Amino acid sequence: MSFVPHTPRERGEMLAAIGVASLDDLFADIPPALRLERLEMPDGLSEQEVYDHLHRLSHRNTHDLACFLGGGFYDHTIPAAVDSLVSRGEFFTAYTPYQPEVAQGTLQAIFEFQSMICRLTGLDAANASLYDGGTALAEAVMTAASATRRDTVVITGGVNPVYRRIVRTYTRNAGLRLVELPAAIGEATDRQALAAALNDGVAAVVVQNPDFFGSIDDLGDIAAQAHAAGALLIASVYPVALGLLKRPGDMGVDIATGEGQSLGLPLGFGGPCLGLFAVRQALVRKMPGRIVGETVDRRGNRCYVLTLQAREQHIRREKATSNICSNTALCALRATIHLALLGKAGLREQAEICVRKAGYARRRLAQIPGIRLRNRQPVFNEFVIELPLDAEEAVAGLLERGIAAGFPLGRYYPGEERALLVALTEKRTRAEIDALARALEELL
Amino acid sequence: MTRYTADHEWIRLEGGIATVGISNHAQEELGDITYIELPTVGQTLKHGDTLGVVESVKAASDIFAPAGGTVATVNTALEDAPETINAAAESDGWICTLTGVDPTELADLMTPSQYAEFCKD
């Protein structure tokens, strides 16, 4: 099945109109020695066969564990209306809104998305989205280097270790120096270590809040420290936490990035994701990615259009702010609809539920002999516990009981083999939390 | 005396101060100008260095220093009214002034009539 609608007769008429005898003749420009006889691939299967095959494969995945895994990707609720609206073909089978007269739906939705991200972050402008939270952070680093014309970036220990690695990949070839401060699980960002790393070559300080270990910090004095050295402050944030926490912009953050998966995107084995990116006014023209702006049409009607395109690769080529030439529009649409459905009260309620669930889980787990809570700072929905045994082993044991207990930190932090990162969302019931506690009790 | 570059900048040297801008022909080619990135006062430039960027809706163009010198003043009025370049590219739409320009560097540039001829091609 190739979805080609032509009948043999139509095909014949078209070949005749072109003046060739066969489809083969259309490929005469390919040198004969380079032509392929056939692909060594099975012939096409029917719709039913493909569905059955993938349905079988889907059953070889276990998706219904009690999931305490987080680390940047969270099992949050997705309102039914989100799936319903994004499955409208007018949205998902359109492309980048190059022609504004026939793309106001996409354009206005992106404008609403940008507005919501600004309202969440307390910053002046947001782009139409990037790929994910990790590459968004890497882009922020490049933006800061370009805006300050400096070449060193200081990244603190609380930043997601995977994001740190992505930033490393991006900066390595871009001629930037990356100073990575060590992680201290459960502690606030080390101000002294940061002060020691700052100098007049530093373009940006990169932090995460809540940090990878779930701890919350106030970034106000860190922003002041960075700014005093002439550096920008970049913060990777968790949008659900912004229902409750101080806004990055209000704490002095210059660029906020984040993973938007929690805003109505399924876990989906890690992708597609949604990269959030917002900046202060002074950085708008350095911002990578698509941006939608408000304007009027020739009759004076308010409308929306892609704007500030002279920053972009199709005009600036190698001098562009970034190579990105798309956004994750459908994911941004999910987030927009999701945030509209939650609304002002809903996002705060969700955040409070997360905090209370995490509080309950901490109280419950702390009662288990041998388990120690590691976070000395307050936490949002995620925290680290120390087990009296290897965390990987404990997690493997609990998987057999239908519980994904959390993410063992030894994988990224040698010497922390007993540390386990546990995440809560509004979807985790008290019964599941109690079951996790009981299972750990039995195991220890 | 005004002189022009092949990259469509103009430079005018009067009393040891050189004023720089983009040509009327350049603004016509770019269309409605929406933004200009100005150089920094005190910045030292060599001939051919990028001193700024001018953007329209569908195009962006680097502005190159027609001669070496130090940026003395910049036309900050353009930040809020970049359309001035469309209206008066070679007068009110000036971009910056340079000091320390070596007049001999201007010898290779085009005169108004040579430039007019150049733009015809």
Added chain:
Amino acid sequence: MIPLIFERSVSGRRALTFPRLTEAEREGPLPLPAEYCADEAPDLPEVSELDVIRHYTRLSQQNYSVDTHFYPLGSCTMKYNPRLCEKVAALDGFAGLHPLLPQLRGGAALTQGALEVLWHSGELLNELTGMAGFTLQPMAGAHGELTGMLLIAAYHRARGDTRRTVLIPDSAHGTNPASAAMAGYSIVAVGTDADGNVDLDDFKARLTPDTAAVMLTCPSTLGLFETHVRELADIAHANGTLLYYDGANLNAMMGRARPGDLGFDVVHLNVHKTLGTPHGGGGPGAGPVGVREALLPFLPAPIVTRSADGTFALDYDRPQSIGYIAPFYGNFGVMLRAYAYMLHLGGNGLREAADHAVLNANYLRVRLQEAFDIPYNRICMHEVLLSAGRQHKTGGIRALDFAKGLIDAGFHPPTIYFPLIVHEAMMIEPTETESKATLDAFADALLRLARLAETDPGAFATMPESTHISRVDETRAARSMVLKA
């Protein structure tokens, strides 16, 4: 004009509720000091579920899309998006799967289905392109380009080679130079000859011992098969230079020729173009990257492996890898759709798709060749490049005007003003899923507009008239910079 969602907000209105906390969970004050919290909740809209449904349904109705209109946007391959692919992507076993699960001890056994999708997709892509191995992690075509250039940099670095420049044709997508620059390279542009091929003499002149790579699109962005391709590859390879394949136009070649056989060393695909996954209004897509044997060690971590007993695992032990480019395994949900598409079409169907994409483009070429300038009028591949240069010269009617006129005729416009080297360019890519009747209706409309450009050019000024809004003031948008409400 549709109000913004914020303008529909009514204080105190709610759409969604959450499960209630139990007594034990609710106990005590909020375990979070007030000093860390904002005084007020974020200023999001306060609306009902029906408000939301109506609002976004109305917005959707202002879009042209493949589902509603012929969408011949050149270089973007706006083919039909099979619903089977949507159905399988929504299966709970895929959509509900946490990406960290396979990284737990014992977790790989709980994700064998997903890992098989990734592994088998890589195998199919190897066969489709003639490469030795793929990473499915790049999350878009441009991300694939960056990944590919980082791979090339790592390859040269491992050989102690410090080449600094990349050759790119002047007709290339802007992403090519932008991606190469992000990977730390300087760009050297190569000219195009009168037939629309890379100018061979210019190519030879600009290739130096410092040239790390050549980035080519094939078929080219002019919609033509690059007839010198093997010669370019041989010259590059003799110079120690690698050849990068921008897969933007692979839809024309599936089953007819493979980048690997043409001499390319690194390729990226745009699965949202070639393999029928939806464009989503601008994304998400996926840009998997394939390489020759010699570059396999540099692929990003992790890759999916299959052991002799048929089980799948993630391999992170890759000492020469360029590192991480994505948080997990790429845009799995997009690759899953592409995988279903490849199985559904099969080797025969993929070739049939390419054949008819090329047939459709050439049919439009001959139907339009009298009325419009065709800068390179030879058998084209999957898209045909026209110029409105003649109409612009005589009546002042530009590619943009034709685009707006086509909207009133009920068609999404083609790509305009790209490639940059062609004056008043209109790049038309019909794709294989459009019928002859649709193509005829489109050609008729464009021919009608060409006549109008001669008889009444003034009529274009008010087009489009059939849409909710008319032409927009882009200058005002760029100057006033109203980017949020």
